[in-house]
Amino acid sequence: MNTNFIPATAVIREIIRENDTISTFRLELINKRVPFSFRSGQFCMLSVPHCGEAAISISSAPNALPLFDLSIRNAGELTNAMHQMKAGEQVGIRGPFGTPFPMADFANSDMLFVAGGIGLAPLKSVIDHCLFQSGLEADAVANITLLYGSRSPSEVAFTTAISSWKEQGIDCRLTVDAGDDSWHANVGLVTELLQKELITKNTKSLICGPPVMIRFVIARLTEMGCASHDIFTTLERHMKCGMGTCGHCHLDGKLVCVDGPVFSLEQLQTMDVMELGT
Amino acid sequence: MIDLQEMILEKDRLIPLLRKLKKESRLIAPVTNKHGDTLLSEINNIDRDTIDLDRQPQNSLKSFFLPQQEILAHYSVDTTGYNFTAPEAAKETIYFGVRSCDLTALLYMDLIFSKPAKDASYYDRRNRSVIITLGCNDPFANCFCEATNSGPYLDYGYDLQFIDLGSSYYVAAGRRKGADLLNKWDYFFRTVEEEDQKIRYQLFLEARGRFNRNIQVSHACHKLQEEEVAETIWEKLAGRCYDCGGCAYVCPTCTCFSVDDMAIDDSHGTRIRSWDACTSSGFTRMAGNHNPTDRTRHALKQRFLHKLKYDYQKHGKASCTGCGRCVDICFGGVDITTFIEMFTRDAS
Numbered sequence: 001m002n003t004n005f006i007p008a009t010a011v012i013r014e015i016i017r018e019n020d021t022i023s024t025f026r027l028e029l030i031n032k033r034v035p036f037s038f039r040s041g042q043f044c045m046l047s048v049p050h051c052g053e054a055a056i057s058i059s060s061a062p063n064a065l066p067l068f069d070l071s072i073r074n075a076g077e078l079t080n081a082m083h084q085m086k087a088g089e090q091v092g093i094r095g096p097f098g099t100p101f102p103m104a105d106f107a108n109s110d111m112l113f114v115a116g117g118i119g120l121a122p123l124k125s126v127i128d129h130c131l132f133q134s135g136l137e138a139d140a141v142a143n144i145t146l147l148y149g150s151r152s153p154s155e156v157a158f159t160t161a162i163s164s165w166k167e168q169g170i171d172c173r174l175t176v177d178a179g180d181d182s183w184h185a186n187v188g189l190v191t192e193l194l195q196k197e198l199i200t201k202n203t204k205s206l207i208c209g210p211p212v213m214i215r216f217v218i219a220r221l222t223e224m225g226c227a228s229h230d231i232f233t234t235l236e237r238h239m240k241c242g243m244g245t246c247g248h249c250h251l252d253g254k255l256v257c258v259d260g261p262v263f264s265l266e267q268l269q270t271m272d273v274m275e276l277g278t
Numbered sequence: 279m280i281d282l283q284e285m286i287l288e289k290d291r292l293i294p295l296l297r298k299l300k301k302e303s304r305l306i307a308p309v310t311n312k313h314g315d316t317l318l319s320e321i322n323n324i325d326r327d328t329i330d331l332d333r334q335p336q337n338s339l340k341s342f343f344l345p346q347q348e349i350l351a352h353y354s355v356d357t358t359g360y361n362f363t364a365p366e367a368a369k370e371t372i373y374f375g376v377r378s379c380d381l382t383a384l385l386y387m388d389l390i391f392s393k394p395a396k397d398a399s400y401y402d403r404r405n406r407s408v409i410i411t412l413g414c415n416d417p418f419a420n421c422f423c424e425a426t427n428s429g430p431y432l433d434y435g436y437d438l439q440f441i442d443l444g445s446s447y448y449v450a451a452g453r454r455k456g457a458d459l460l461n462k463w464d465y466f467f468r469t470v471e472e473e474d475q476k477i478r479y480q481l482f483l484e485a486r487g488r489f490n491r492n493i494q495v496s497h498a499c500h501k502l503q504e505e506e507v508a509e510t511i512w513e514k515l516a517g518r519c520y521d522c523g524g525c526a527y528v529c530p531t532c533t534c535f536s537v538d539d540m541a542i543d544d545s546h547g548t549r550i551r552s553w554d555a556c557t558s559s560g561f562t563r564m565a566g567n568h569n570p571t572d573r574t575r576h577a578l579k580q581r582f583l584h585k586l587k588y589d590y591q592k593h594g595k596a597s598c599t600g601c602g603r604c605v606d607i608c609f610g611g612v613d614i615t616t617f618i619e620m621f622t623r624d625a626s
Contacts, residue, residue: 005350006362049355052539076565090360238564240537247534253588274570
């Protein structure tokens with residue numbers, strides 16, 4: 001009978017506290033019906049007992065399977081209940097859903113990631129995947145640069161991942177809206193880190209963060225000469241099914257859950273999209 | 279291969295036939311209730327229930343295939359873990375007296391609930407259904423199914439189609455299950471005479487001439503492919519939408535839904551699917567109150583563009599079936615016909 005809305009069971013193997021409000025939950029499926037695989041940029045519908053479901057991006061790379069990560073900000077009822085859960089407890093997973101980033105098109109490109117807050121979660125999957133592929137000559141990207149903005153030093157998340165990326169040679173530039181005595185990196189909006197020398201003819205830009213950040217980063221990249229087919233973002237919407245039927249994630253004739261959440265700027269320019277301020 | 283068949287059923291044989299059908303499965307038909315309202319509902323007693331084939335049922339078929347609330351799964355949280363089980367299977371059901379617009383809407387729902395995978399609950403009900411339609415000889419006050427190509431008679435999609443010829447019904451089988459019924463109960467029917475066909479055709483022509491309303495649906499669909507709707511139109515419509523969701527609930531093709539888990543006790547609960555409406559202010563709101571749609575300007579934009587622009591692009595046909603129910607229910611007067619009239623008259 002209705003199997004469409006029945007999740008597979010996942011066990012929380014590990015919880016990594018990223019900051020005061022964001023934690024990464026490392027999960028493993030235990031009763032999957034078919035082998036679980038996904039691609040960077042896809043999301044899952046997460047079930048938390050008595051709270052229902054929410055759409056959450058996968059923040060780890062496929063090579064880490066059978067373990068996979070959901071990085072979750074404590075922002076509402078379900079996410080708050082998730083933050084009360086402990087390692088060993090069970091949640092439900094449906095998916096993966098949505099279109100992934102076009103990883104094959106990124107070979108030999110200069111990758112520029114621009115993220116704000118929890119927006120680094122879906123991009124983290126791509127960065128980890130690029131690093132995993134770096135030993136594969138044909139598929140490898142040429143360079144990776146990350147520009148990451150947070151509101152304050154205490155809100156900087158994914159610090160463990162960022163340290164590891166730095167060690168592996170990724171140019172990570174962090175900024176906060178308002179600094180304090182402990183902060184020695186940049187202060188200001190993430191758009192201020194977008195300098196001309198970061199852009200080459202080969203640059204592919206991947207953006208995720210608050211809508212207003214997406215809008216200004218896209219505007220700045222376009223001003224610096226990036227083509228619309230080289231700029232990608234992933235959109236967040238309220239979703240109930242993940243499969244293109246419930247209607248909640250409508251976007252000017254498209255559905256973010258099946259036609260997205262990853263879109264190129266070229267696609268978005270033909271639509272009426274709040275993130276672009278149209 | 280469907281063996282298409284056409285037969286005549288004299289009216290005095292209708293109730294005996296329905297009595298036979300009811301013995302085999304659940305029977306749904308338009309019934310007048312104690313308040314005088316006609317609704318598609320289950321026949322409990324074929325001799326006592328008042329089957330009303332003269333008025334439009336206030337509800338469409340939607341709630342029988344996509345119930346206003348339904349259980350999608352049961353769950354438990356205990357020492358064995360977090361487990362889900364599927365709900366009960368549907369019952370075999372025959373629907374009689376379904377109007378052309380409502381079957382057209384069901385065919386649209388078949389499409390919506392088949393991608394990317396077949397929705398198990400919907401298709402369980404659908405596969406156990408037989409639909410017997412009744413062509414409309416006398417369209418109701420707000421009907422415009424001719425403009426949406428979904429009536430007054432149908433060419434396909436029904437299991438059986440009844441056309442009222444006065445003292446008898448002209449019955450045509452369109453699908454296997456309908457043909458099987460005709461074969462099984464053939465002694466209720468007589469063969470079609472040339473005169474029956476003439477009367478049927480004459481009634482069809484007369485019915486087409488009886489529509490009160492001339493709504494430019496296909497003109498609106500074409501125009502929407504070419505140009506944007508003026509912001510002033512959206513704002514005027516939004517200003518008179520009171521967020522009641524009535525249009526979406528009575529609409530036979532509004533299938534947007536919500537899914538929520540309801541706890542029964544600490545260790546049990548159900549996953550419930552319920553109707554939702556894109557016109558509602560909370561429809562797109564995310565955690566933290568962030569909302570990507572501006573309801574004050576665009577309360578009705580998604581509803582009308584979905585039916586007339588996006589579905590026309592995707593399926594080559596608008597997903598309004600001209601049933602007119604939203605015209606009756608909207609107390610702000612901003613139903614789909616208002617929009618079509620404003621937009622097609624707008625010279626911008």
